[in-house]
Amino acid sequence: MTASFRYQLRGTGAREARSVEDYRRFARRAVPRMVWAYIEGGAEDMRTVAANRAAFDRWQLRQRVLTGHPARDDLSVTVAGETLDVPIVLAPTGLTGMTNWRGEAAVARAAERSGTRMVLSSAATYSVEEVAAATTAHHWFQLYPWRDRELMGSLMARAARVGAPTLVVTVDVPIHGGRELELRHGMGTPPVLTPARVLDAAVRPRWWYGFFRYRRVTVRHLEDEGGVAAAVRSVRRQAGLIRVDLGWDDVAWMRDQWPGRLFVKGILDPEDAVRALDVGADGVVVSNHGGRQLDGTVPSLDALPAIAAAVAGRGEVLIDGGVRRGSDIVKALCLGADAVCVGRPFLYGLAARGEDGVVDVLRILRTELARTMTLMGVHKLNDLGPAWLVETGGGR
Numbered sequence: 341m342t343a344s345f346r347y348q349l350r351g352t353g354a355r356e357a358r359s360v361e362d363y364r365r366f367a368r369r370a371v372p373r374m375v376w377a378y379i380e381g382g383a384e385d386m387r388t389v390a391a392n393r394a395a396f397d398r399w400q401l402r403q404r405v406l407t408g409h410p411a412r413d414d415l416s417v418t419v420a421g422e423t424l425d426v427p428i429v430l431a432p433t434g435l436t437g438m439t440n441w442r443g444e445a446a447v448a449r450a451a452e453r454s455g456t457r458m459v460l461s462s463a464a465t466y467s468v469e470e471v472a473a474a475t476t477a478h479h480w481f482q483l484y485p486w487r488d489r490e491l492m493g494s495l496m497a498r499a500a501r502v503g504a505p506t507l508v509v510t511v512d513v514p515i516h517g518g519r520e521l522e523l524r525h526g527m528g529t530p531p532v533l534t535p536a537r538v539l540d541a542a543v544r545p546r547w548w549y550g551f552f553r554y555r556r557v558t559v560r561h562l563e564d565e566g567g568v569a570a571a572v573r574s575v576r577r578q579a580g581l582i583r584v585d586l587g588w589d590d591v592a593w594m595r596d597q598w599p600g601r602l603f604v605k606g607i608l609d610p611e612d613a614v615r616a617l618d619v620g621a622d623g624v625v626v627s628n629h630g631g632r633q634l635d636g637t638v639p640s641l642d643a644l645p646a647i648a649a650a651v652a653g654r655g656e657v658l659i660d661g662g663v664r665r666g667s668d669i670v671k672a673l674c675l676g677a678d679a680v681c682v683g684r685p686f687l688y689g690l691a692a693r694g695e696d697g698v699v700d701v702l703r704i705l706r707t708e709l710a711r712t713m714t715l716m717g718v719h720k721l722n723d724l725g726p727a728w729l730v731e732t733g734g735g736r
């Protein structure tokens with residue numbers, strides 16, 4: 341009997357997880373290798389995936405003692421006009437139902453239980469309407485500037501109708517990155533199934549059952565739109581909608597259509613950040629797509645200070661890529677972020693323990709953030725700034 345099979349029968353054991361890294365290990369056992377390659381993989385040599393993490397190690401935390409500050413429970417921030425209990429937003433991730441069939445509906449509920457919001461991907465396996473029906477809070481919506489404006493208009497209208505307050509426009513996918521790990525494991529449209537890969541999935545009966553029973557593996561929004569019936573075709577169609585010749589006029593057009601707040605995600609250059617604000621964005625997400633697009637580009641954290649300086653309070657600055665600890669959140673806030681987004685960490689929680697796993701990952705990050713601040717001698721989030729960091733170089 342394989343370790344995965346035993347795990348699946350007894351439960352993944354993930355209740356023992358104490359950190360995001362623990363969840364990562366449990367998640368790896370919970371899903372087939374092909375799905376793991378999709379979650380964990382990045383572009384080409386995955387240097388940017390590693391660099392996103394290493395960037396956090398170049399900064400050390402200052403520690404002040406005997407400050408007399410009382411224990412601090414309030415970690416709330418206001419982002420996009422909403423007060424969140426934690427400075428952590430759940431990043432958009434496509435095809436989340438492959439991780440666990442409960443998918444984006446479970447992630448949104450977990451975000452809500454944790455006092456924050458999820459950004460629903462346009463490539464989600466649950467539609468905006470399904471997520472709205474499964475939750476009480478209004479979650480954000482992410483959209484790529486696709487080639488079909490009618491389709492984009494329709495999706496924005498649907499998101500606005502269910503009350504999504506904020507649109508996140510992802511601009512770093514003019515073409516797909518070279519996801520070699522995914523290809524190596526047969527992840528594609530359609531997936532390349534070999535007897536070994538089928539067996540690898542079959543020894544995970546929980547995952548297998550959810551996969552076949554609920555089939556949450558398609559881009560639900562595209563299936564709804566235009567009646568694209570075939571599941572595989574929805575994913576293929578999404579790939580066909582991506583445009584290489586994207587321009588700022590596409591974002592400006594989306595700004596005109598969208599009634600709520602708008603963030604531009606995938607910004608790594610200060611001039612682009614300013615440009616985003618010039619076309620009417622309320623903020624930017626400093627991001628390299630978790631290292632899944634351009635391999636060898638700058639780590640998000642390294643790009644953050646110059647972008648925060650260029651934005652200079654004209655808009656809000658979020659960041660994602662490699663946030664795995666509360667201390668990482670402290671560093672990002674010190675360097676100018678208003679809040680962070682996490683992607684893979686909540687997918688680990690979802691894979692290992694479903695909705696409760698996502699809640700637990702957020703609880704862990706929150707606890708670590710509070711503990712780090714107390715140990716540093718920082719009283720409140722607003723007090724964080726560059727003066728609390730020491731740059732020592734190094735890295736993993």
Ligand SMILES: Cc1cc2nc3c(=O)[nH]c(=O)nc-3n(C[C@H](O)[C@H](O)[C@H](O)COP(=O)(O)O)c2cc1C
Binds near residue numbers: 629
């Ligand atoms: C499995 C997966 C799917 C993703 N799908 C999308 C997507 O549909 N739209 C998008 O804007 N970003 C997508 N991203 C990127 C995330 O929004 C985010 O930028 C990235 O995961 C942050 O890095 P982290 O995973 O290290 O936290 C995806 C990331 C992962 C891991």
